[in-house]
Amino acid sequence: MRHGVLAKKRRKLRVQQLTSHRRFLAFHGLVLASTAVVGVMVDVAIQLVFLFHFGRDAHAAEIAPQKAA
Structure with a gap:
């Protein structure tokens, strides 16, 4: 009886x-999935900032006249 x-x-x-x-x-599966999504969003945001910053400077460099040294 006791064994049962x-x-x-x-x-x-x-x-x-x-x-x-x-x-x-x-729970950890959801945490890892949300971490991956946040990581991708941060990467995209950083790339957009770089695109805005360096894209603007590239056009200014093409228009600037070159002077002889």
Whole structure:
């Protein structure tokens, strides 16, 4: 009788641990996915800033007259 009760408690504990691990892994999966999305957004923002800054300077350099040394 006692062995059956202990086995039942052990099974219940394993199921609880499995569900907690599943939640933990699902949470970390979402964190990693959101981190990747944020990383891409930051890269795009930085590239847009560089494009605006250096793109403007490139046109000014083409128009500026060159003087003989």
